[in-house]
Amino acid sequence: TILEGPDGGWGWVLVAALFVCNTLVFGLMRVFGIFFVEFVHYFGESAQAISWISSIGVATQQFFSTVGAALGNAYGARVVVMAGGFLTGLGLILASQATAVFHLYLTMGVITGLGWGLVFAPMMATVMAHFTRRRTMALGLSLSSIGLSAFAYNPLFQLLIESYTWRGALLIAGALAFNIIPCGALIGPQKHSVVSSYMALSVLLERPYITLVLATSFMNAGFFVPYIHLVALGRGARFSDYQAAFLVSSAGIADIVGRLFSGWFTDLGYFRMIHVLTTWAMLLGLSIALLPVSTLTGSYLVVTVASVLYGFCSGALTALPFSILPQIVGVGRVMGALGLLQMLESGAGLLGTPLSGYLRDITGEFFISFLVAGSFLLVAGLILTTQPHFFSRTDPPLPPKHPLDL
Amino acid sequence: MSAPCMHPSCLLLLLLVVCRHAHTNLVSVTENTTVTTEPPVETLSPITPPVAPLTPLQTGQKSVVLTGENHTEKVEVVNPVTLNLECVWTGDNKRLPNITGYWTKDGKTIESSYSNTQLQNDRYYLRKEFSIMSEEDLGTYSCIFGPKAKVDFILAAPYLGEMRDKPIVSYVGDSVVMICKMDEKKSKPINWNWYKHNGTSKEKIEVDSPGHRYKITKDEKKTKLVVHNLTESDSGVYFCGAVYGIGTSMGHMQLRVITYFEPLKPFLGILVEVLVLVAVILLYEKTGSKKENQSGPEGNPDQTSNLSHGENAVADGHSGTARQRKV
Numbered sequence: 035t036i037l038e039g040p041d042g043g044w045g046w047v048l049v050a051a052l053f054v055c056n057t058l059v060f061g062l063m064r065v066f067g068i069f070f071v072e073f074v075h076y077f078g079e080s081a082q083a084i085s086w087i088s089s090i091g092v093a094t095q096q097f098f099s100t101v102g103a104a105l106g107n108a109y110g111a112r113v114v115v116m117a118g119g120f121l122t123g124l125g126l127i128l129a130s131q132a133t134a135v136f137h138l139y140l141t142m143g144v145i146t147g148l149g150w151g152l153v154f155a156p157m158m159a160t161v162m163a164h165f166t167r168r169r170t171m172a173l174g175l176s177l178s179s180i181g182l183s184a185f186a187y188n189p190l191f192q193l194l195i196e197s198y199t200w201r202g203a204l205l206i207a208g209a210l211a212f213n214i215i216p217c218g219a220l221i222g223p224q225k226h227s228v229v230s231s232y233m234a235l236s237v238l239l240e241r242p243y244i245t246l247v248l249a250t251s252f253m254n255a256g257f258f259v260p261y262i263h264l265v266a267l268g269r270g271a272r273f274s275d276y277q278a279a280f281l282v283s284s285a286g287i288a289d290i291v292g293r294l295f296s297g298w299f300t301d302l303g304y305f306r307m308i309h310v311l312t313t314w315a316m317l318l319g320l321s322i323a324l325l326p327v328s329t330l331t332g333s334y335l336v337v338t339v340a341s342v343l344y345g346f347c348s349g350a351l352t353a354l355p356f357s358i359l360p361q362i363v364g365v366g367r368v369m370g371a372l373g374l375l376q377m378l379e380s381g382a383g384l385l386g387t388p389l390s391g392y393l394r395d396i397t398g399e400f401f402i403s404f405l406v407a408g409s410f411l412l413v414a415g416l417i418l419t420t421q422p423h424f425f426s427r428t429d430p431p432l433p434p435k436h437p438l439d440l
Numbered sequence: 441m442s443a444p445c446m447h448p449s450c451l452l453l454l455l456l457v458v459c460r461h462a463h464t465n466l467v468s469v470t471e472n473t474t475v476t477t478e479p480p481v482e483t484l485s486p487i488t489p490p491v492a493p494l495t496p497l498q499t500g501q502k503s504v505v506l507t508g509e510n511h512t513e514k515v516e517v518v519n520p521v522t523l524n525l526e527c528v529w530t531g532d533n534k535r536l537p538n539i540t541g542y543w544t545k546d547g548k549t550i551e552s553s554y555s556n557t558q559l560q561n562d563r564y565y566l567r568k569e570f571s572i573m574s575e576e577d578l579g580t581y582s583c584i585f586g587p588k589a590k591v592d593f594i595l596a597a598p599y600l601g602e603m604r605d606k607p608i609v610s611y612v613g614d615s616v617v618m619i620c621k622m623d624e625k626k627s628k629p630i631n632w633n634w635y636k637h638n639g640t641s642k643e644k645i646e647v648d649s650p651g652h653r654y655k656i657t658k659d660e661k662k663t664k665l666v667v668h669n670l671t672e673s674d675s676g677v678y679f680c681g682a683v684y685g686i687g688t689s690m691g692h693m694q695l696r697v698i699t700y701f702e703p704l705k706p707f708l709g710i711l712v713e714v715l716v717l718v719a720v721i722l723l724y725e726k727t728g729s730k731k732e733n734q735s736g737p738e739g740n741p742d743q744t745s746n747l748s749h750g751e752n753a754v755a756d757g758h759s760g761t762a763r764q765r766k767v
Contacts, residue, residue, distance in 0.1 A: 075617070076617075196606055196609070197609065197702075197703075198609065198698070198702060198703040199609045199610060199611065201611060201614075201703070202700075202702065202703030203703075205703050205704075205707050206703055206706050206707050206710065208707075209706070209707045209708075209710035209711050209714070210710060212710070212711065212714045213710075213713075213714055213717075215714055215718055216714060216717035216718045216721055219717075219718050219721040219722060220721060222725065223725065223729075
């Protein structure tokens, strides 16, 4: 049976709100790199000590995603997102007063990370609840802000740091982060809604969910490798700095196109979402593996085409692991499942990039790391084929309510 | 190295450095002859050069073969030196047997330097010996062949490494660190000094000045000036000087001390924007819901409940384990 549900209307307003939230969460995370240099200079600490600030922030966000989901289920997404926005801003404002690196760990790391954790899962789940047929498109759009904001924030924060030093820049970043609060307010008053569980821990006992978690973990391990190492790969292939940087830009543009295409195509409903997800995962794996191979030709055009292919597949894939959740766990458990998913897949993500770095260190170049990253995605696709009812032509019925819900 | 071009239109330039007496760091060749945008070295009259340990006076030679119309050569001078500069010109198409040549320093002609040069081996030669003893002797020395060709030798103490061209910003009450570095490849200075511009001249910064606010650390290739407890009057231009036998090489940077009010302005602006947005959204909602209550209970735009109800109905819509979400 096709789920009859909402599509659009106020949902698109929430897509815009989620778009903004994502810039203030993940976009700000990516800006830490600019502050890195300032902190090393000011505090005189090692690069590793300063790197911990960002690591703590990201890890806290991912870990507390489940808490955010649970609280969102208990008290309504609106309050939780607004509280999360407040904490995010507060952490950054307090960080501007830091006199030791440890202060930054606590403020930029823990407090802001906690705020971020409270925002993502409830906000995403709310958007998902407002769409049925256009879900993939809506999510793809709202997630596209991450790349765009990193792009725009770099010059902005460069300017802020030059005018006001890192202290002033953090102060202003905190105020910017407070914009999450009106975004959360847009969610509107929460109605009496039946939520089957706070943290949806029951999903852990279900094979479809576990398969998805496993697959997305592998996806996470390989997904970010080209994002981070593409420039280095380009330089290693003897392209100029600008050429190598342009590879990333072209991948970024292709990402947006792929995102829109994938959203439109998936929402047409010609194919089951699980099949679409598996296909894109495998295509992405192939395109990542293709990247180092393309550098063997020595032709810049060939490598650019490979980068565009990668960007397209990458954008096409991103929203799908999220948009498929309601089908797998049921709408009532989406928020909790989302929080859990974030937390569980983050481990793989944390391992993925250092692993590729390690492979590069021992082989002297990025060839093997890209192949390994691509293979992770192919494995993810294979794992997805073990999804129960994978080979049936219609979506299976939703899992029955589990009595062991927390 | 490629063979010299006999044809005047050839654009190859050769550099020959011959050290008569082998002393390292005597006269070093700056590798980057294409950069002409380096800030000129400021000469400092009021500062007396330190007494360098007595070393036998060094000599050096720089020779440039010119095939075009002009060329610029940077010469790094570390200690007092007697420098032989030689210009070799391949000439133009006229091939006059005799032409006049002369030397200038910083644009001013050196009167005694006029000479006639003859065409030897199809080239014209101009040579002169210069005593570079102190900072005043540094500058641009040019050899000029008739009105046609010129070679500029820019004699200077080692330039300091990259300086930040944007001002350094810091807050009142905070500390700031200013750094000056000398390139790894260049000679290391004998000493480092710091100065602050007080409107008319540079004033040397002493570490034991009242308040103990300054701290200077000196390494071989870099120096740091730390100023604690900043006040707005600390704003201004600061100079670091790398001291060499021949003189001091200066770099400068600007410090701007601001109060917290500066970033506070955009901060408060954004805060106001956030509050206004939240107020507007909540107010809009209040008036919206009032209208709805007046028109009677109808389906809400928020359909979140429908889906979960629909699905829970499959199992048991009114299960006791279901929780109600508070509004």
